[in-house]
Amino acid sequence: xxxTQIPVAEGLFTWPPDESTPLRLIGSECTACGLVSFPAASxxxxxxxxxxxxxxxxxxGTLWTYTTQDFRPPSPPYxxxxxxxxxxxxxxxxxxxxxxxxxxxxxxxxxLRIGQDMRLTLVPYRVQDDGTEVVTFAFAPAEEETP
Amino acid sequence: xxxxxxxxxxxxxxxxxxxxPALDMGADAVRLAxxxxxxxxxxxxxxxxxxxxVANPDAIVARLGLTGVPLRGVFNGCATxxxxxxxxxxxxxxxxxxxxxxxxxxxxxxxAFAADPSVAGIPSWYGQTGLFxxxxxxxxxxxxxxxxxxxxxxxxxxxAAKNFGNAARNEKAxxxxxxxxxxxxxxxxxxxxxxxxxYCGPDEGxxxxxxxxxxxxxxxxxxxxxxxSTALRSRRLGAFEVQSPSFPVGEVVASPTVDxxxxxxxxxxxxxxxxxxxxxxxxxxxxxxxHMAENGLCKDGEQERLIAEGATEIGGRLPVNTDGGLLxxxxxxxxxxxxQIHEIVLQLRGAAGDRQIPGTPRVGYTHLYxxxxxxxxxxxxx
Ligand SMILES: [Zn+2]
Numbered sequence: 439x440x441x442t443q444i445p446v447a448e449g450l451f452t453w454p455p456d457e458s459t460p461l462r463l464i465g466s467e468c469t470a471c472g473l474v475s476f477p478a479a480s481x482x483x484x485x486x487x488x489x490x491x492x493x494x495x496x497x498x499g500t501l502w503t504y505t506t507q508d509f510r511p512p513s514p515p516y517x518x519x520x521x522x523x524x525x526x527x528x529x530x531x532x533x534x535x536x537x538x539x540x541x542x543x544x545x546x547x548x549x550l551r552i553g554q555d556m557r558l559t560l561v562p563y564r565v566q567d568d569g570t571e572v573v574t575f576a577f578a579p580a581e582e583e584t585p
Numbered sequence: 586x587x588x589x590x591x592x593x594x595x596x597x598x599x600x601x602x603x604x605x606p607a608l609d610m611g612a613d614a615v616r617l618a619x620x621x622x623x624x625x626x627x628x629x630x631x632x633x634x635x636x637x638x639v640a641n642p643d644a645i646v647a648r649l650g651l652t653g654v655p656l657r658g659v660f661n662g663c664a665t666x667x668x669x670x671x672x673x674x675x676x677x678x679x680x681x682x683x684x685x686x687x688x689x690x691x692x693x694x695x696x697a698f699a700a701d702p703s704v705a706g707i708p709s710w711y712g713q714t715g716l717f718x719x720x721x722x723x724x725x726x727x728x729x730x731x732x733x734x735x736x737x738x739x740x741x742x743x744x745a746a747k748n749f750g751n752a753a754r755n756e757k758a759x760x761x762x763x764x765x766x767x768x769x770x771x772x773x774x775x776x777x778x779x780x781x782x783x784y785c786g787p788d789e790g791x792x793x794x795x796x797x798x799x800x801x802x803x804x805x806x807x808x809x810x811x812x813x814s815t816a817l818r819s820r821r822l823g824a825f826e827v828q829s830p831s832f833p834v835g836e837v838v839a840s841p842t843v844d845x846x847x848x849x850x851x852x853x854x855x856x857x858x859x860x861x862x863x864x865x866x867x868x869x870x871x872x873x874x875x876h877m878a879e880n881g882l883c884k885d886g887e888q889e890r891l892i893a894e895g896a897t898e899i900g901g902r903l904p905v906n907t908d909g910g911l912l913x914x915x916x917x918x919x920x921x922x923x924x925q926i927h928e929i930v931l932q933l934r935g936a937a938g939d940r941q942i943p944g945t946p947r948v949g950y951t952h953l954y955x956x957x958x959x960x961x962x963x964x965x966x967x
Contacts, residue, residue: 447710465831476831477708484822484833503732505724506777507715515702515712526777527721529825531834538831539716547777552732563714574714 443562446574450477451560452494461558462494463538463575474535496532497558498580504528504542504550518564530556530577543578555580588799589677589685590809591965593622594927599790599914600759602692607639607917610791611690612648614920618793623805624684626650629795631676632686633669635659636919642690659919663866663955664817665689666792666922670963671815673796683801687794689924691917693787702828705957711830719956720784720869722827724776727871729825731778734886736874738778742769743892744870745783748906751899752913754939759788759915783870788915792923794930810930810949813853813964818844820958827956842879842952842960849962850881857881860964861946862932863903864925866954867910877905880952880962904942907932918955925951926963933967 445453455461466478470487480490510522526542528550541561544550557580562571595617597610611634619626626649634656636642643656661668666689673687702712711717730736746766752758764782772781802809820826823838850856863882867873874892878885882903891897897905908914908928911921929949931937949965 446714447708450710473833503725503729504777505721505728505779506774507718507721508774508776511715511718515709515717516715517713518715525715527716527725529725529832534834536831536834537825539721539829541714541716547774552729574710 441569441571443571443573446563446572451575455560460497461560462497463558465493465495465535466490467493476536476538495535495538499530499532499556499577501550501552501554501556501577502529502531502537503552504547506545506547526550528577541574541576543576550579586678587680589674589796589812590799590802591794591812591926591930592797592802592805592809593618593620593624593795594930595619595621595793596757596924596927597791598757598759599917599920599924600788602789607636607690607692607789607791608642608645608648610692610789611642611645611688611793614690614791614793615645615649615686615688618686618795622795624795627652628684629654629686630682630684631655632688633657633659633672634688634690635661635665635669636689637665637691638693639690639919642688642919645688645690662957662959663918663921664953664959664961665919667815667817667953667961667963670794670812670923670926671817671961673794674812674815677796677798684795684797687796687923688791689793689917689920689922690791691919692789693917695787705828707828707830716830717828719827720776720779723869723872724779726825727869727875728778730871730875736886736889738770739766740874740889740892741778741783741870742766744867744873744897745769745912747898748867748873748910748912749782751907751940752909755908755913758909758913760909760913779869779871785868785911786915788917790914790917790920790924792920792927794923794926808934808967810933811966813855813966814849815961815963816845816849816852817959817961818848824958826958840879840954840960841958842876842954842962845960845962846880846952849964853964855948855964855966859948860903860950861944861948862907862929862942863905863950863952864908864910864928865905865952867906867912868916868955870912872954873905873910876952876954880950899940899942907937907940907942922951922953922961922963925953926965929965933965
């Protein structure tokens, strides 16, 4: 059986990611002052310009801080599975761009550390009744790749 | 400019009061404040009333008396009560009124605050995927702060133990059972490094303050408390704030607390070294630690030693949250900052009973922080 996946929202990350369009977060850059925003925003909170252009953000960064989510968030707005699995969230510093908040693939705080290298990925955070997986962006520790 | 002073304070207990509407709690708090001031409701010339949950808190006039008084509703997130008192004071300072009231009341449902992210201008996916929790911010902020400034888990637990201990001496507090450092460290982690007993909870309650012109205070009380300054600031670009899907890279800009605190000290002509007792926003134990430094009361990292020494306990060099703070009292948003001022007024009057700090305190400090990145500071003195 092939599992169908859909993104949690349009315009948040490149979809569907493949070899010609690798996975990236879709941000924006103010055409007047260069401020980078995520999610993409037409209004600039630095110079009040209303003109911006799309900017795909870096796929790697460092963990600036993090925490864990050990209880099921109030629902709505949370629409993850009823059977709750703790997860972690953090801010990843994308050098020269911004700090972005994201879910982390590693839920154990003892395996996370401020300053560690992180890489963008996707997680299916929810499965719909028809089996369709809803995916959102997340960051994974990058060290795992190099034994 | 005329100065505003506080001549009466009233507090409805904080906690859970099934079946009792928020407006009734507010009316009780107002009557206590009026009695404390020796003033009748018809004498009140204007006021500000804050709430998060009650859409028309000014409907309270139907409980108190339809005198035609201008009563303006205030809705400003966690800084609501700070805004109410600032505006009530400003009405006196500018000569609009001689006798005003600041009222706060709220009645929140159980559990963490839940809302539609769109009301905060945040996209739906942020809530759907489990990022829209204010508690994440507090966990992440103190985690980074502990990393940068050497604050230990024990220090977080000591802060919570202190505040629950203070609340145990406060008959109007919600969480009145003392907890040991060990018990707090054994409670479940909710958002690393913060544990269940390191968080405050939303609850119910009300508070009110009666203010008058300083030159008329002698008519009402021998112990007026001066409002030396109020300040409110929202977040600046680059500050690390609650509910931010992202923020700019670079040097992290100071929190609005730092900005509001500096402005309040400057306007009061009072420095952090003059503060005898402080009430700081302790949404969680980590927030109290961070807010000590952000409000200029110590340097970053000094908290580790100060808290170990007991400096922030009743009887310490700088008592913080003598009434139990938010950890002990919970947070009915509209009333929270007025509860803080109520406690400072009692302390400056020498009327705080079992939790009275020693000596003759002259300067008190109160601070609120919350979504969407707003801080309010009030400096009071005898
Ligand atoms: Zn710009």
